[in-house]
Every structure is written in C-alpha cells, then in structure tokens.
Amino acid sequence: RNMGAKVNLISGPVNLDSPAEINTIFVETADEMHQELNKYLDSDIIFMCAAVSDYTPINKLDIKIKSKSESMSINMVPTTDIIKSISKNTDAMIVAFALETCNGTDNAINKLKDKGAELIILNHPSDDGCGIDSNYNKVSIFNKGGEQFNIKKDRKDRVAKQILEFIVSKQA
Numbered sequence: 001r002n003m004g005a006k007v008n009l010i011s012g013p014v015n016l017d018s019p020a021e022i023n024t025i026f027v028e029t030a031d032e033m034h035q036e037l038n039k040y041l042d043s044d045i046i047f048m049c050a051a052v053s054d055y056t057p058i059n060k061l062d063i064k065i066k067s068k069s070e071s072m073s074i075n076m077v078p079t080t081d082i083i084k085s086i087s088k089n090t091d092a093m094i095v096a097f098a099l100e101t102c103n104g105t106d107n108a109i110n111k112l113k114d115k116g117a118e119l120i121i122l123n124h125p126s127d128d129g130c131g132i133d134s135n136y137n138k139v140s141i142f143n144k145g146g147e148q149f150n151i152k153k154d155r156k157d158r159v160a161k162q163i164l165e166f167i168v169s170k171q172a
Contacts, residue, residue, distance in 0.1 A: 003164060008043070010036045012050060030056065030079045037082060041090040045167060048083050048117070049097045055079055087116030095167060099123045109142055119143050119170075121163060128153050141166060 018024035
C-alpha cells in the first residue's frame with residue numbers, strides 16, 4: 001500500500017485492527033482461505049505468508065471434549081496445499097515464506113520447487129537474536145534459478161521494506 005499497490009489481505013483470526021486503505025477479508029479455516037484466494041488469482045503478486053496447518057481434523061465438534069485419564073487420538077487428513085494449488089492457476093508472482101529451525105536453506109529450496117512459487121523467503125527464527133518474539137529479523141530470498149539474496153539483521157519493518165523493494169525490482 002505504501003508503495004502504491006492496491007492490496008487485498010486475506011487473514012485468519014487475529015487480534016489486530018485491519019490496516020487502513022487495504023481490503024481485508026477475514027477467514028477462519030484453511031479451506032475458507034483457499035476459496036477466498038481463488039478470487040484474486042489475477043493479482044500481479046501473491047504473498048503467501050500464512051502458517052496454514054498441514055492437517056485438518058476429520059471430525060469437528062461444536063462441544064467441549066471433557067478431559068479423561070486415558071489418551072486420545074484425533075484423526076486428521078492433509079489440508080489442501082494452497083500454494084501448490086494456486087500456482088498452477090495464476091500468472092501472478094507467488095512469493096512464499098519458510099520458517100525453518102534446521103536445514104533451512106535445503107528445506108526452503110525444496111519447498112520453493114515443490115510448491116511452484118517464484119520466490120521463497122527463508123526466515124532465520126533462532127539465529128542472531130531474530131525470531132517471532134523479537135523486533136529483529138534477517139532473511140534469505142531464493143529464486144527458482146538457485147540465486148540467493150540475503151537481507152542482514154535489522155528491524156522487521158526495515159527487513160519487510162527491503163523484501164518489497166527486492167520483489168518490485170524483479171517485476172520491473
């Protein structure tokens with residue numbers, strides 16, 4: 001938005017206000033997110049930064065499950081891989097994100113290839129004081145050609161700006 005783009009944000013449940021001048025669509029399930037995203041496949045760039053669960057419970061209950069002394073199992077099925085699904089149906093540049101705690105580079109590159117994204121941004125969550133509970137981050141951006149671009153440790157807002165500038169430079 002700050003760079004002049006029209007932005008549609010599809011968001012799961014959060015305790016944050018919707019950003020100004022952005023069309024925000026709230027969803028509760030991975031399936032709802034997938035359905036909504038399919039409405040915006042004509043976009044120029046699609047950022048896939050949601051941590052969507054890989055599995056969904058088969059049976060969903062509307063009641064509390066009372067605790068018991070015995071163990072319990074929950075049967076689950078794979079959730080639709082949203083990135084892989086949409087990458088076949090859009091000309092948009094798809095930018096995926098990976099948060100890896102070990103073998104980060106290899107896992108990120110494999111995810112990039114498997115999902116059909118154009119770029120993947122690898123977060124380094126426990127490296128050099130960066131991470132979810134920190135105001136700092138550093139990332140590595142990989143493209144399909146195997147090139148790597150590193151953004152050094154900085155405040156998250158500055159890292160985000162550098163990511164956007166890098167992506168826009170690739171669109172020009």
